[in-house]
Amino acid sequence: KHAIKPNLVQTLENNPALIHGGPFANIAHGCNSILATKLSMWLSEYTVTEAGFGADLGAEKFFDIKCRKAGIRPNAVVIVATVRALKLHGNVPLKDLTKPNVEALDKGVENLKKHIENIHRFGLPVVVAINHFTSDTPEEIQFIKDKCAYLSVKIVTANHWAEGGAGAEELAHAVVDVVENTKTDFSLLYPDTCTLWQKVGIICREIYGATDVLADKKLRDKFHQLQE
Incomplete structure (x- = not known):
C-alpha cells in the first residue's frame, strides 16, 4: 500500500529529491512516475527530472509517453555531455580517452549536434552541460562550444563532480535564464x-x-x- 507513495530523500547537501520508479528507457519508458513529478511541480518553483538515457531514446519517450499522458509541458532540456564520451563516439579507444584529441572530438560532436536537433524538433530550448573531468582541456571544451554555436544553445561546463552543488551553479543560472526568457513551442512527435x-x-x-x-x-x- 506504500508503493504508490513517492519517496522523499535528501541529497548530500540536504536538498529534497523525490524518488519513485524510474526504469531505464531501453526496457521501459525511462522516467519516474507522473505522481512524483506533479508533486514536485506543486511543491517547488522549478522541477528537474531525469529522462534517460539519451536525448533520443529517453527524451523521446519522456515527451511522447509521459508528457502526453500527464499533460506536462517542459520548459527546457539539459543535455549532459562529456569530452570523453564524444571522443569515444569519434572512435578513440577507451585507454586513450584522457588524451587530447580534437580530430576525434570533431567526429563525436556530430552525435551531440543530432541530440540537440532532436530536442529542437519538439520545440524546446536546450542547455548543454559538459560534465567536466580532470583530463578535459580548455581547448577541447572551447572546440565543442564553437562547433555547436550555430545551433543557438547555451553550453556550460559543470563541475559538480568535484565541487558539489557549487560546481553546478552556472548551469542552474543558465537553465533559469533560458526558461524565463525563451518562448517554447512544445509539440509531440506524432x-x-x-x-x-x-x-x-x-x-x-x-x-x-x-x-x-x-x-x-x-x-x-x-x-x-x-x-x-
Whole structure:
C-alpha cells in the first residue's frame, strides 16, 4: 500500500529529491512516475527530472509517453555531455580517452549536434552541460562550444563532480535564464491517431535518421495484433 507513495530523500547537501520508479528507457519508458513529478511541480518553483538515457531514446519517450499522458509541458532540456564520451563516439579507444584529441572530438560532436536537433524538433530550448573531468582541456571544451554555436544553445561546463552543488551553479543560472526568457513551442512527435506501425516509422525517421523501416509479414502481423 506504500508503493504508490513517492519517496522523499535528501541529497548530500540536504536538498529534497523525490524518488519513485524510474526504469531505464531501453526496457521501459525511462522516467519516474507522473505522481512524483506533479508533486514536485506543486511543491517547488522549478522541477528537474531525469529522462534517460539519451536525448533520443529517453527524451523521446519522456515527451511522447509521459508528457502526453500527464499533460506536462517542459520548459527546457539539459543535455549532459562529456569530452570523453564524444571522443569515444569519434572512435578513440577507451585507454586513450584522457588524451587530447580534437580530430576525434570533431567526429563525436556530430552525435551531440543530432541530440540537440532532436530536442529542437519538439520545440524546446536546450542547455548543454559538459560534465567536466580532470583530463578535459580548455581547448577541447572551447572546440565543442564553437562547433555547436550555430545551433543557438547555451553550453556550460559543470563541475559538480568535484565541487558539489557549487560546481553546478552556472548551469542552474543558465537553465533559469533560458526558461524565463525563451518562448517554447512544445509539440509531440506524432498524434494519438497514428497506428503503432506509423509511430515506429515516425520515430525512426525523425529521431534516428532512418530513411525507411522494413519488416517481414510476421512482424507486421504482430503489430496489427497489438493494434487490435
